[in-house]
Amino acid sequence: MVDAPLFHPTFGSRPSRIVGRDIEIESILNGLHTATGARERCTLILGQRGMGKTALLLEVEERAKQEGYVVARVSHNEDMLEEVIELIQLKGSPYVQERKRPVKGFSAGALGFSVGLTFTETTQRNYGFRVKLDLLCQKLEESGKGVLVLVDEVKTSEKMRQLATTYQNLVGDERSIAMCMAGLPHAVSSVLNDSVLTFLNRAQKIKLGPISNQEVRAYYASAFEQLGLTCSQDILDSASHEAAGFPYLMQLIGFYIVRYAEGSHAVDASVLKQAIRSARSDFEDNVFSPILAPLSDKDRLLLDAMSQDDGPSKVADLLERMGMSDSRFQPYRARMIDAGIVESPRRGELVFAVPFLADYLRSKNEALS
Ligand SMILES: Nc1ncnc2c1ncn2[C@@H]1O[C@H](COP(=O)(O)OP(=O)(O)O)[C@@H](O)[C@H]1O
Ligand SMILES: [Mg+2]
Numbered sequence: 297m298v299d300a301p302l303f304h305p306t307f308g309s310r311p312s313r314i315v316g317r318d319i320e321i322e323s324i325l326n327g328l329h330t331a332t333g334a335r336e337r338c339t340l341i342l343g344q345r346g347m348g349k350t351a352l353l354l355e356v357e358e359r360a361k362q363e364g365y366v367v368a369r370v371s372h373n374e375d376m377l378e379e380v381i382e383l384i385q386l387k388g389s390p391y392v393q394e395r396k397r398p399v400k401g402f403s404a405g406a407l408g409f410s411v412g413l414t415f416t417e418t419t420q421r422n423y424g425f426r427v428k429l430d431l432l433c434q435k436l437e438e439s440g441k442g443v444l445v446l447v448d449e450v451k452t453s454e455k456m457r458q459l460a461t462t463y464q465n466l467v468g469d470e471r472s473i474a475m476c477m478a479g480l481p482h483a484v485s486s487v488l489n490d491s492v493l494t495f496l497n498r499a500q501k502i503k504l505g506p507i508s509n510q511e512v513r514a515y516y517a518s519a520f521e522q523l524g525l526t527c528s529q530d531i532l533d534s535a536s537h538e539a540a541g542f543p544y545l546m547q548l549i550g551f552y553i554v555r556y557a558e559g560s561h562a563v564d565a566s567v568l569k570q571a572i573r574s575a576r577s578d579f580e581d582n583v584f585s586p587i588l589a590p591l592s593d594k595d596r597l598l599l600d601a602m603s604q605d606d607g608p609s610k611v612a613d614l615l616e617r618m619g620m621s622d623s624r625f626q627p628y629r630a631r632m633i634d635a636g637i638v639e640s641p642r643r644g645e646l647v648f649a650v651p652f653l654a655d656y657l658r659s660k661n662e663a664l665s
Contacts, residue, residue, distance in 0.1 A: 327339060332472055348504055364441055365441065388443075
């Protein structure tokens with residue numbers, strides 16, 4: 297019996313099995329085992345949309361809980377500081393000894409708490425985020441628990457500065473606290489360039505790249521077997537090749553294969569073809585469109601110029617195609633690299649970091665001409 301669907305192509309969902317990412321998960325969890333204040337206790341995860349940032353945070357949350365952490369996971373927003381406090385109170389309370397209401401006049405919650413992790417009214421009213429988080433860390437530490445704060449969709453903001461500065465201060469006070477943040481490459485790079493947040497450059501950085509073809513293939517093989525679908529080696533090869541290591545695309549292709557194979561017990565070439573077509577179309581709508589929408593015409597010009605090449609583009613060719621000098625070209629190159637859309641594997645060369653984006657741009661441009 298299968299409890300959760302094996303393929304679940306929805307952003308922010310916890311996959312029924314996390315494929316690949318062993319090294320990344322280990323690095324983050326190892327960070328939690330290091331001494332208070334070690335740089336590995338703070339991790340920044342960066343990756344394109346659909347690369348599995350949220351899935352990784354969800355996995356880390358589960359694993360960290362098993363290792364004695366109370367975890368507060370928030371998506372960056374205006375109220376995230378209050379959410380962090382409330383989540384720690386909620387998730388940490390089972391680990392804290394409930395005391396009877398203190399007798400009036402008795403040192404009513406010397407540490408600022410009335411019952412469990414509920415603050416006294418005075419604490420609640422008079423103190424801000426830093427003191428509250430500090431009190432929670434201290435109280436949980438008495439029960440042998442650490443605090444892990446996870447921030448998804450990280451961005452530069454006043455709240456982010458407050459959160460990170462508080463983290464830094466609590467680390468200075470030797471509290472058992474750790475932090476892990478995830479975001480799009482350009483959001484993470486703006487965080488690192490912020491004058492207040494610049495200390496995060498010391499954090500452990502994890503760039504989420506594609507999952508290996510082998511792992512995708514093995515996952516497809518076991519998932520189809522579990523679903524009672526037979527599948528030739530060729531079909532497995534093609535399906536995993538088409539997923540290009542992108543977790544979201546892997547989920548989409550798997551999902552559509554299962555849908556189109558319904559009623560039969562085998563995945564044949566026509567099912568695969570149909571599945572790839574549907575998966576690509578969803579991928580374009582949900583990954584390419586949001587990536588391309590915020591770009592300026594000039595940025596698009598660079599991507600279009602790159603899309604004329606089948607493999608890596610030579611910068612010299614791009615300059616010629618775009619009619620630009622090297623110095624005018626540099627800011628575009630830097631912006632596209634920052635945005636995680638383009639990579640420079642070798643000096644003087646650029647490649648797309650997002651699979652099939654070149655094909656997509658080519659087909660759009662053909663349709664226009
Ligand atoms: N390592 C993985 N193994 C299996 N599925 C994954 C993995 N990472 C992500 N996914 C799935 O891919 C899709 C996109 O992942 P998500 O974490 O939402 O991406 P991001 O937060 O980077 O935009 C989701 O359906 C998710 O369950
Ligand atoms: Mg996400």
